[in-house]
Amino acid sequence: MYGRSRQASSTSSTTFLSASDSADAHDRLISAQRATQAPDLAAGTWINSDPLRLEDLRGRVVLVDFWTFGCYNCRNTLPALKRWHSQYHERGLTIVGVHSPELDDERNLDNVRREVASLGIRYAVVTDNNYETWRAFGVEAWPTEVLLDKHGRVRWIHVGEGSYAETEEAIKKLLAE
Numbered sequence: 001m002y003g004r005s006r007q008a009s010s011t012s013s014t015t016f017l018s019a020s021d022s023a024d025a026h027d028r029l030i031s032a033q034r035a036t037q038a039p040d041l042a043a044g045t046w047i048n049s050d051p052l053r054l055e056d057l058r059g060r061v062v063l064v065d066f067w068t069f070g071c072y073n074c075r076n077t078l079p080a081l082k083r084w085h086s087q088y089h090e091r092g093l094t095i096v097g098v099h100s101p102e103l104d105d106e107r108n109l110d111n112v113r114r115e116v117a118s119l120g121i122r123y124a125v126v127t128d129n130n131y132e133t134w135r136a137f138g139v140e141a142w143p144t145e146v147l148l149d150k151h152g153r154v155r156w157i158h159v160g161e162g163s164y165a166e167t168e169e170a171i172k173k174l175l176a177e
Helices: 072-091 109-118 132-137 164-176
Strands: 061-067 093-099 124-127 144-148 153-159
Touching: 061 072, 061 132, 061 164, 072 093, 072 164, 109 124, 144 164, 153 164
Parallel strands: 061 093, 093 124
Antiparallel strands: 061 144, 144 153
16 A cells, blocks of 8 residues: 555566656656656456557557555545546547555455456456566555556656646646647
8 A cells, every 4th residue: 555565576677667767757747758668567367458568559648557456545546547547548548457466365366356346447457466567667655657658658657646637637748749
């Protein structure tokens, strides 16, 4: 949960978030010139979608949401995420929820499927039980949202709840590029 974090493995290669513009990159639109190419999503079980690769989503803005169903703060972000999916999907936004578990029961696929359905999540969700995508992106806390532009470059990072208006403005700007 936000406030609690999972350390990225020291054996992982350079991670995006730690190698990006640093903490000052959070909550502001990163210029295309300074943006870093996002790592791909690791293999996992997909819910609400066939498997997706970021490479195949070029031409679309992608919001990667790192979450887990037991995280209160993650649940608080869902109304905004669901609204953005409904409002901007047809205009070129793809949301991918990366479910990175904190507790053992959050690793169980049946539990994840049940929670995704009961929470009314209609966008793509992929399980990340081994934290491969979490580590590749350098995530340290739930929830974390990462916005990718139409070229697959990381342009916006937000950790925790809030900044919904700012995130939505970033979505609109990236869709307009």
